[in-house]
Amino acid sequence: MATAQLTDEELFSELKRSGMMPGPVTDSTRPVYLKKLKKLREEQRLRHGKVRVVMNNNTVAAPSESEGILKSGGDVTHKRYSRQSLPRESGKQSPILGFSSDESDADAGLGAHGSRRGRGNTPQSERKPVQQRGTADGDTDRRKVPGWWEMRRPQGDSEDDDDDDDEEEEEEAAMEEASKCRTMNGSRHSYYRDYSDTDEELGKDEQPSRRNRRGSSKQARDHCMDRNDLPSWPGWSREVADVSHRHRGAARKSHTAADSDGAGNLKRKSNNHLESSYNKDPPRVYFPSNSLPPRMPQSNHTAASNHNYSHYQYQGSKRQLNKVSEPEEALLQQFKREEVSTAGGFSAHYLSMFLLTAACLFFLLLGLTYLRMRGTSLTGEENLRSPEDLNVDQSTIVLMNTLQKLHEKLSKTAGDYICGDTDRRNVSVQEASQYLKTLGKEYEDEFNNTVAWILQHSATRDVGIKCSSDPGSILNITSVKYLESTLPRMSFMCRIRRAVITVAHRSSIFLIGVGVLFGVLRYMKYRWAKEEEETKQMYDMVVKIIDVLKSHNEACQENKDLEPYTPIPHVRDSLILPQDRKKMKKVWDRAVEFLDANESRVRTETQKIGGADFQVWKWIQPSSTCDKISVMPSKVWQGQAFHLDRRNSPPNSLTPCLKIRNMFDPVMEIGDHWDLAIQEAILEKCSDNEGIVHIAVDKNSREGCVYVKCLSPEFAGKAFKALHGSWFDGKLVTVKYLRLDRYHHRFPQAFTCNTPLKPSNTHMNSLSHLNLRTGASNSQSCS
Amino acid sequence: MSSTSQKHRDFVAEPMGEKPVQCLAGIGETLGHRLEEKGFDKAYVVLGQFLVLKKDEELFKDWLKDTCSANAKQSRDCFGCLKEWCDAFL
Numbered sequence: 001m002a003t004a005q006l007t008d009e010e011l012f013s014e015l016k017r018s019g020m021m022p023g024p025v026t027d028s029t030r031p032v033y034l035k036k037l038k039k040l041r042e043e044q045r046l047r048h049g050k051v052r053v054v055m056n057n058n059t060v061a062a063p064s065e066s067e068g069i070l071k072s073g074g075d076v077t078h079k080r081y082s083r084q085s086l087p088r089e090s091g092k093q094s095p096i097l098g099f100s101s102d103e104s105d106a107d108a109g110l111g112a113h114g115s116r117r118g119r120g121n122t123p124q125s126e127r128k129p130v131q132q133r134g135t136a137d138g139d140t141d142r143r144k145v146p147g148w149w150e151m152r153r154p155q156g157d158s159e160d161d162d163d164d165d166d167e168e169e170e171e172e173a174a175m176e177e178a179s180k181c182r183t184m185n186g187s188r189h190s191y192y193r194d195y196s197d198t199d200e201e202l203g204k205d206e207q208p209s210r211r212n213r214r215g216s217s218k219q220a221r222d223h224c225m226d227r228n229d230l231p232s233w234p235g236w237s238r239e240v241a242d243v244s245h246r247h248r249g250a251a252r253k254s255h256t257a258a259d260s261d262g263a264g265n266l267k268r269k270s271n272n273h274l275e276s277s278y279n280k281d282p283p284r285v286y287f288p289s290n291s292l293p294p295r296m297p298q299s300n301h302t303a304a305s306n307h308n309y310s311h312y313q314y315q316g317s318k319r320q321l322n323k324v325s326e327p328e329e330a331l332l333q334q335f336k337r338e339e340v341s342t343a344g345g346f347s348a349h350y351l352s353m354f355l356l357t358a359a360c361l362f363f364l365l366l367g368l369t370y371l372r373m374r375g376t377s378l379t380g381e382e383n384l385r386s387p388e389d390l391n392v393d394q395s396t397i398v399l400m401n402t403l404q405k406l407h408e409k410l411s412k413t414a415g416d417y418i419c420g421d422t423d424r425r426n427v428s429v430q431e432a433s434q435y436l437k438t439l440g441k442e443y444e445d446e447f448n449n450t451v452a453w454i455l456q457h458s459a460t461r462d463v464g465i466k467c468s469s470d471p472g473s474i475l476n477i478t479s480v481k482y483l484e485s486t487l488p489r490m491s492f493m494c495r496i497r498r499a500v501i502t503v504a505h506r507s508s509i510f511l512i513g514v515g516v517l518f519g520v521l522r523y524m525k526y527r528w529a530k531e532e533e534e535t536k537q538m539y540d541m542v543v544k545i546i547d548v549l550k551s552h553n554e555a556c557q558e559n560k561d562l563e564p565y566t567p568i569p570h571v572r573d574s575l576i577l578p579q580d581r582k583k584m585k586k587v588w589d590r591a592v593e594f595l596d597a598n599e600s601r602v603r604t605e606t607q608k609i610g611g612a613d614f615q616v617w618k619w620i621q622p623s624s625t626c627d628k629i630s631v632m633p634s635k636v637w638q639g640q641a642f643h644l645d646r647r648n649s650p651p652n653s654l655t656p657c658l659k660i661r662n663m664f665d666p667v668m669e670i671g672d673h674w675d676l677a678i679q680e681a682i683l684e685k686c687s688d689n690e691g692i693v694h695i696a697v698d699k700n701s702r703e704g705c706v707y708v709k710c711l712s713p714e715f716a717g718k719a720f721k722a723l724h725g726s727w728f729d730g731k732l733v734t735v736k737y738l739r740l741d742r743y744h745h746r747f748p749q750a751f752t753c754n755t756p757l758k759p760s761n762t763h764m765n766s767l768s769h770l771n772l773r774t775g776a777s778n779s780q781s782c783s
Numbered sequence: 784m785s786s787t788s789q790k791h792r793d794f795v796a797e798p799m800g801e802k803p804v805q806c807l808a809g810i811g812e813t814l815g816h817r818l819e820e821k822g823f824d825k826a827y828v829v830l831g832q833f834l835v836l837k838k839d840e841e842l843f844k845d846w847l848k849d850t851c852s853a854n855a856k857q858s859r860d861c862f863g864c865l866k867e868w869c870d871a872f873l
Binding site for chain 2: 021022023024026029032033035036
């Protein structure tokens with residue numbers, strides 16, 4: 001919503017006002033700029049916080065940014081301001097800034113922490129909306145000053161007017177001093193411009209700014225030698241004039257609705273600002289270089305007492321201010337909402353935790369309630385049941401009462417027993433009658449009847465009281481020895497204790513169960529893993545055994561003296577280290593079993609070796625020759641076919657380029673990188689040749705062509721000799737010279753190649769075969 | 784910023800032509816994909832955004848962060864590469 005409210009133009013002007021020079025606002029740049037604006041705002045707010053702290057230390061301060069209330073800000077000034085003063089937030093700057101921030105705080109409703117000066121100012125100005133400047137000035141001065149001003153200048157306390165006059169004098173003195181050591185260092189005026197800006201736009205910061213100036217002139221006197229602190233006034237006034245012009249322009253641009261009255265007001269404002277900024281100072285100091293038109297009269301500053309906020313509004317600019325602040329509000333709202341939403345996210349983060357806690361509490365309460373209800377409902381039910389049954393007959397009312405009393409007593413006893421307070425659950429007949437006797441005579445008399453009634457009814461249903469006698473004797477009215485309640489009544493604490501114990505008991509059982517289950521699972525997993533590992537070991541062992549048998553078989557074929565079988569223990573001992581034999585016995589047995597069952601190439605026999613019978617393995621598969629063929633390496637040089645002499649090679653090198661034929665058969669090649677292998681083979685063959693710069697394998701040629709470019713014809717001749725007439729991969733390689741221009745025509749990329757290529761590794765795989773078989777031919781061919 | 788990446792050097796070495804957005808330093812597969820989804824399929828479109836933001840480092844990085852959630856290094860690389868390209872060819 002807020003983004004929709006803030007049009008591109010508004011955003012643009014907002015950004016300008018915040019002190020940056022934005023680019024075009026488009027759909028794609030818009031979010032970036034919105035973010036930037038927000039950041040700027042926050043920065044300003046942050047600086048307010050800082051300044052406020054500084055202000056409490058009674059330093060003179062006045063940041064001018066006023067969090068973007070500066071609706072009609074001078075763009076240039078702001079820009080410079082932001083560039084120049086941003087890096088100087090602390091130190092010299094912040095002491096000089098501060099008052100206007102205070103007031104704008106109060107104005108923007110941010111001043112949770114507003115100082116007494118700000119508070120003092122606002123009500124007062126409301127009370128005296130139309131007030132002559134002098135009075136207001138004096139008044140507010142007196143009100144605002146007490147914290148620090150009086151301390152510094154106790155003599156100013158005596159008279160209001162004196163105060164101002166003194167200040168003026170001070171200012172002038174400061175001016176003179178300042179002019180002595182002043183500097184034209186323009187970049188250092190930024191903060192003066194700053195608060196003059198604030199003045200101009202708010203029209204209410206004029207007062208503090210004046211004081212700031214006082215403060216600063218004091219400072220100037222203090223550090224007269226610190227040139228950086230000293231304003232050059234002419235430069236300043238020029239800047240201010242500039243601001244006023246631009247300001248009007250900006251106002252016209254950004255607020256088209258503002259009528260001429262508003263514009264005039266603005267103009268007046270800027271004028272006011274100008275004169276109010278240095279109203280009491282003699283014009284000769286400020287105006288020499290002032291480009292401001294003369295229509296800005298001196299009287300203006302007495303008439304336009306726009307140094308407090310309410311007054312400013314009374315001057316008729318209220319409407320404009322409101323209008324101006326509308327998008328502002330929207331923007332602020334937008335930011336506020338964003339903040340709120342982040343706060344929402346924060347709370348959402350805790351919501352789950354809260355819900356969890358609430359759920360826990362709920363279930364706890366539920367449990368407790370259940371506990372309670374169970375106890376009460378049961379006893380209540382019982383209490384009800386007995387009277388119901390007994391009320392049938394009016395004459396048995398005493399009996400009923402007795403029964404009730406008896407039941408209460410018995411259930412209490414039973415409850416106590418359960419809770420562990422008493423040793424017995426039941427009450428003997430004697431005790432019961434004793435108890436009834438204490439209650440009254442009539443109860444005691446009814447006791448026997450009651451017991452009879454209980455006996456009579458307990459046969460058919462549960463009346464809440466159980467009678468019992470000694471074991472073995474028949475249960476009748478005379479043999480009843482004990483009375484016991486079937487519905488023990490326990491105290492609340494006791495119930496809770498029991499419930500907790502029960503819950504703990506059950507949960508511990510549950511936990512133990514879970515633990516046992518978990519343990520079983522772990523054990524199963526462990527077993528499975530072990531099993532798997534053993535199986536793997538077994539297969540490894542089988543492979544090893546087969547290897548041993550195979551190699552033994554091969555050895556047997558070569559050396560006929562060897563027995564064509566291998567004793568099993570011998571194989572085992574050769575495969576397994578002594579320390580592992582015990583551990584690996586199971587694996588070994590399984591492997592042997594596996595070999596017996598599943599390996600057709602191995603036969604188990606019993607042979608007599610050295611007089612003892614041994615189980616032996618015999619490899620019965622004839623050794624295949626096809627295996628060996630597949631092992632034959634490819635892409636290797638196999639020697640020289642003929643010696644080079646005048647007849648079959650040109651006597652001297654003609655060109656640096658060679659065309660090599662019969663290096664490969666494209667139909668036979670498989671894989672992706674066979675051409676690299678060929679390149680590699682050529683480079684290895686010519687490893688003593690430093691001049692090969694480019695090799696191209698023509699993958700599609702039927703003849704197996706490879707093109708080679710060398711640095712010079714000499715190198716090409718060397719390569720020619722190395723390659724021509726060699727066997728490579730079963731083919732006879734032939735080499736021809738190729739013209740350089742033809743080569744470049746075919747491989748334009750070779751034109752710039754001039755770094756010699758080297759074999760990628762030093763193993764010389766393609767030559768190993770050659771070295772083994774015909775070690776001499778290589779050196780011969782290279783010679 | 785002791786040295787620049789190979790990608791950076793490659794990009795800065797020549798006019799960008801029709802290079803895809805992945806050719807920008809700091810923009811890999813993932814970010815490139817995200818940018819393409821938002822319509823920034825070619826490096827010159829990103830350049831356009833870069834120029835529209837007036838070559839401002841902070842703004843451009845912010846934009847890149849918002850658009851394809853690039854991290855600080857990625858956005859810095861991308862900015863540096865475009866900046867240098869502009870210095871060389873613009």
